[in-house]
Amino acid sequence: MIGAPARVSDGSGAASKMDELRLQFVERCSQDAAEFSAFSPAAAMDESFEQVRKLAHRLAGAAAVFGYAALCGAAERLEDRLASADRRSEQDTLAARDGVTAEISRLLNAHAPTV
Amino acid sequence: MQQHSLSGRSVCVVDDDELVRKAMSFKLREFGVVALEAATGSDLLTTLEREHVDCILLDYNLATENGLFVQDQLRQRFVEVPPVIMLSASDNQRTIIKAFRTGVYDYLIKKNLGSEELMQSLMSAIQRRAATVSSKAEVERLRSQSNVDETTGLFRQDAIRGMLQELVDAPAQSRKPFFIIMLRLHDADGARLKVGQVVWKRVVGMFSARLRKMMRSSDACGHDEAGSFIYVVDTAITPHSADILADRMSDGLSFDVQEEAETIHVVPELGIARFPQDGADLPTLLKVALDNVAPRRSPPSQAPGDTVGEVAPNTTERRQFGRQRVFKGAKVIVNSGHALYDCTIRDLSPKGARIRLNTAFTAPDTFDLRIAGSGKDAHCRVVWQRGDEIGVEFSR
Numbered sequence: 001m002i003g004a005p006a007r008v009s010d011g012s013g014a015a016s017k018m019d020e021l022r023l024q025f026v027e028r029c030s031q032d033a034a035e036f037s038a039f040s041p042a043a044a045m046d047e048s049f050e051q052v053r054k055l056a057h058r059l060a061g062a063a064a065v066f067g068y069a070a071l072c073g074a075a076e077r078l079e080d081r082l083a084s085a086d087r088r089s090e091q092d093t094l095a096a097r098d099g100v101t102a103e104i105s106r107l108l109n110a111h112a113p114t115v
Numbered sequence: 116m117q118q119h120s121l122s123g124r125s126v127c128v129v130d131d132d133e134l135v136r137k138a139m140s141f142k143l144r145e146f147g148v149v150a151l152e153a154a155t156g157s158d159l160l161t162t163l164e165r166e167h168v169d170c171i172l173l174d175y176n177l178a179t180e181n182g183l184f185v186q187d188q189l190r191q192r193f194v195e196v197p198p199v200i201m202l203s204a205s206d207n208q209r210t211i212i213k214a215f216r217t218g219v220y221d222y223l224i225k226k227n228l229g230s231e232e233l234m235q236s237l238m239s240a241i242q243r244r245a246a247t248v249s250s251k252a253e254v255e256r257l258r259s260q261s262n263v264d265e266t267t268g269l270f271r272q273d274a275i276r277g278m279l280q281e282l283v284d285a286p287a288q289s290r291k292p293f294f295i296i297m298l299r300l301h302d303a304d305g306a307r308l309k310v311g312q313v314v315w316k317r318v319v320g321m322f323s324a325r326l327r328k329m330m331r332s333s334d335a336c337g338h339d340e341a342g343s344f345i346y347v348v349d350t351a352i353t354p355h356s357a358d359i360l361a362d363r364m365s366d367g368l369s370f371d372v373q374e375e376a377e378t379i380h381v382v383p384e385l386g387i388a389r390f391p392q393d394g395a396d397l398p399t400l401l402k403v404a405l406d407n408v409a410p411r412r413s414p415p416s417q418a419p420g421d422t423v424g425e426v427a428p429n430t431t432e433r434r435q436f437g438r439q440r441v442f443k444g445a446k447v448i449v450n451s452g453h454a455l456y457d458c459t460i461r462d463l464s465p466k467g468a469r470i471r472l473n474t475a476f477t478a479p480d481t482f483d484l485r486i487a488g489s490g491k492d493a494h495c496r497v498v499w500q501r502g503d504e505i506g507v508e509f510s511r
Contacts, residue, residue: 021138028134057176058132060204064225065135072226076204 025066026111032059033104041093053082056100071103121234122147124169124241127162129153131178139172146234156185160192168197169241175203175210183217198240266316267323267338275337275345282349283390283397293349293390294357297404298364301382303342314374322368322381329367354389361385365411366461384410438462445470448483448492460486467498467508475503
């Protein structure tokens with residue numbers, strides 16, 4: 001993977017630079033998760049659908065580049081769902097949304113500072 | 116890490132997500148690539164104007180535009196566009212096919228994209244571009260060295276003039292007379308303005324093709340200035356033969372071209388100069404040929420087909436009776452009517468005719484000619500035959 005998470009950092013400048021970018025990505029995921037959670041398909045305006053779809057698209061692309069395949073897949077499913085004709089179908093759209101937030105939670109947990 | 120020869124190559128990463136741009140650029144730099152970044156199609160255009168870019172990594176879905184649109188813009192703006200590798204999180208087949216149809220070099224799916232795969236794709240795209248550029252440069256080099264003009268397939272101006280200069284400069288003992296027939300397309304400037312450069316170039320190409328077909332293997336011909344040609348005859352021919360040759364060229368090179376609503380009447384004007392009688396140096400000779408340029412048949416009127424059957428002005432007529440240019444169907448009758456051959460009468464006078472046979476055959480010394488619509492047969496004596504053309508004298 002282009003930016004696959006290193007299991008063990010070699011401490012070099014190169015690894016730390018990529019680690020730094022990855023951390024920025026994780027932080028951004030945390031903000032994205034809040035937006036996804038606040039999104040309710042039943043009540044949302046059309047603009048909100050488009051906004052969240054773009055967010056899912058961006059997340060899918062970045063997750064792929066940083067090597068988080070499961071998160072990428074979940075974000076793609078949500079993106080497809082939000083672009084589909086029956087996107088207001090609450091059950092399916094919420095399931096896709098929750099799939100993304102679950103993957104983000106996993107990612108955040110994996111990167112949580114250890115005591 | 117495997118060594119790639121991508122070191123020093125420049126790649127522009129186009130992605131609206133800054134984190135992705137940075138991560139991709141970082142990875143490219145690890146392989147020695149000079150990574151440039153652009154967030155939008157507009158940024159990319161600016162980068163290409165300022166920097167040399169060997170390859171473009173273009174995200175399919177940018178914030179306000181898609182990669183195909185950007186690729187289209189590149190083509191419109193630049194003559195030479197670096198190879199584009201499309202990147203996308205999507206593996207939608209229709210999108211991929213569409214991308215390849217627009218001419219992207221490769222389509223990579225971000226998910227599971229390995230560094231090795233990315234670098235191979237970049238390397239391959241850059242190598243292929245280098246091969247294309249090198250091949251184009253070679254074609255350009257050969258073209259510049261060629262004596263042949265690309266549009267006409269005839270000698271270029273410098274080549275034909277160089278050839279003439281050699282004939283003029285030949286040592287006295289080996290110097291021999293020659294003729295220049297200068298051909299100029301009637302109202303070339305007006306026609307070019309009317310139909311436009313592209314159509315006119317096509318017309319000149321068609322004219323040149325006819326000229327090449329008519330050329331005798333011993334003669335040389337070149338495209339001189341726009342719409343004019345120099346035809347050189349350096350074999351021993353008489354002025355009268357040169358005149359006949361010019362007549363034949365005038366006939367064979369007059370034609371109509373239908374371009375949408377426009378009918379273009381292509382009519383050459385010809386002028387002859389003879390070395391050394393008309394000039395001992397090339398500029399004088401060319402000037403005389405140019406000064407002599409005149410139509411050998413009337414320029415066409417606006418309606419197509421009006422030229423047929425018109426009396427052509429002929430300043431070099433040497434016959435006792437003036438010839439009339441005609442286009443009449445006729446039949447050659449031989450062997451007391453047992454054999455008939457279709458032909459077309461091209462020149463007609465009270466004393467004789469020039470006829471073109473539809474089917475080549477060796478004519479007997481005498482035969483009858485039945486001219487369509489005349490109601491009677493003319494008895495003919497063959498004066499000359501050249502290929503499918505026969506000059507006859509009426510004997511009654």
